[in-house]
Amino acid sequence: MKKTDKIFIAGHRGLVGSAILRALQQAGYSNLLYRTHADLDLMNAEATHAFFAKEKPQYVFLAAAKVGGIHANNTRRGEFIYHNLAIQLNVIEAARRVGTERLLFLGSSCIYPRHCLQPMREEYLLTGPLEQTNEPYAIAKIAGIKLCEAYNSQYGTNFASVMPTNLYGPYDNFDLESSHVLPALLRKVHEAKLTQSKNIMVWGSGTPLREFLHVDDMAAACLFVIQKADFKDMVNIGSGQEVTIRQLAELICEVVGYQGDIVYDTSKPDGTPRKLLDASRLTQLGWKARISLKEGLQQTYQWFVQNESLTAETSVA
Numbered sequence: 001m002k003k004t005d006k007i008f009i010a011g012h013r014g015l016v017g018s019a020i021l022r023a024l025q026q027a028g029y030s031n032l033l034y035r036t037h038a039d040l041d042l043m044n045a046e047a048t049h050a051f052f053a054k055e056k057p058q059y060v061f062l063a064a065a066k067v068g069g070i071h072a073n074n075t076r077r078g079e080f081i082y083h084n085l086a087i088q089l090n091v092i093e094a095a096r097r098v099g100t101e102r103l104l105f106l107g108s109s110c111i112y113p114r115h116c117l118q119p120m121r122e123e124y125l126l127t128g129p130l131e132q133t134n135e136p137y138a139i140a141k142i143a144g145i146k147l148c149e150a151y152n153s154q155y156g157t158n159f160a161s162v163m164p165t166n167l168y169g170p171y172d173n174f175d176l177e178s179s180h181v182l183p184a185l186l187r188k189v190h191e192a193k194l195t196q197s198k199n200i201m202v203w204g205s206g207t208p209l210r211e212f213l214h215v216d217d218m219a220a221a222c223l224f225v226i227q228k229a230d231f232k233d234m235v236n237i238g239s240g241q242e243v244t245i246r247q248l249a250e251l252i253c254e255v256v257g258y259q260g261d262i263v264y265d266t267s268k269p270d271g272t273p274r275k276l277l278d279a280s281r282l283t284q285l286g287w288k289a290r291i292s293l294k295e296g297l298q299q300t301y302q303w304f305v306q307n308e309s310l311t312a313e314t315s316v317a
């Protein structure tokens with residue numbers, strides 16, 4: 001990938017897309033192409049094809065998607081499958097038609113079976129039933145992976161899929177109705193500190209194990225894959241650092257400076273008991289995560305406090 005090549009970042013205002021944009025800018029790439037959702041709705045096939053026909057991007061990062069936590073995934077099941085399938089079909093087909101040299105499709109670790117062997121390796125895809133709460137989203141993501149693979153096989157394209165673990169960082173969604181566990185906890189603890197609440201409520205038992213990766217590490221991995229790793233299928237991206245939800249909540253309280261109690265609401269679902277990616281296919285090529293969870297939380301909390309007006313308004317006690 002040359003510094004002057006035309007690169008389209010789909011979803012450049014989101015958590016992942018904005019980190020990829022920052023990483024490309026910092027690395028000196030100068031021909032970057034992006035559109036807001038309002039300017040180009042990637043669910044609109046005609047508009048997407050017209051955009052690609054005009055711009056002919058040589059590289060594409062497909063980080064536009066409908067994304068959310070357990071609650072949003074579970075209650076807006078139709079939206080999650082339809083929006084994601086539509087975006088993927090339009091962008092991947094448009095890239096094929098204009099001869100895009102390389103496309104990176106952003107998937108998610110929820111594509112793996114609910115009771116997947118741990119750590120999860122790429123070859124465990126489609127070896128068992130999925131987690132029910134986010135099945136429609138996962139099915140859409142699996143379809144995107146298979147679309148890239150099928151196009152590579154039939155048309156000789158060079159499209160790859162990356163499967164990140166749970167991500168966090170600046171520009172995350174901090175809306176308590178629709179966010180992932182880490183930004184939701186960060187906001188809850190911050191608000192509890194401001195209102196001097198005696199305790200905070202955490203969904204589930206606190207025992208599920210989760211792996212987290214700072215989004216700047218993720219962006220670095222995406223650039224690494226698109227430049228140096230000739231994967232034509234899918235590859236996991238993870239930090240290898242696992243914590244329980246309880247440990248995460250405690251660490252967030254420490255970073256925010258909140259002294260109250262943590263109460264676990266066991267009437268709420270836990271989701272998958274353990275989710276750890278085996279990222280050895282990538283780490284064997286020389287990439288590794290650099291930002292520790294504590295350091296990443298401190299940086300993200302600082303960003304959240306400075307940008308509170310940018311983050312979603314919804315606040316659920």
Ligand SMILES: NC(=O)c1ccc[n+]([C@@H]2O[C@H](COP(=O)([O-])OP(=O)(O)OC[C@H]3O[C@@H](n4cnc5c(N)ncnc54)[C@H](OP(=O)(O)O)[C@@H]3O)[C@@H](O)[C@H]2O)c1
Binds near residue numbers: 016
């Ligand atoms: N967050 C995570 O922990 C995580 C973990 C693993 C994988 N991923 C993957 O990474 C990708 C990006 O996730 P994210 O967390 O960055 O999501 P995000 O913060 O919600 O950003 C998604 C982006 O997509 C754009 N978008 C949505 N629908 C669109 C449409 N119809 N047309 C044009 N743009 C549209 C959004 O634009 P607007 O804001 O203007 O609507 C937003 O910029 C997803 O594929 C997700 O599966 C995320």
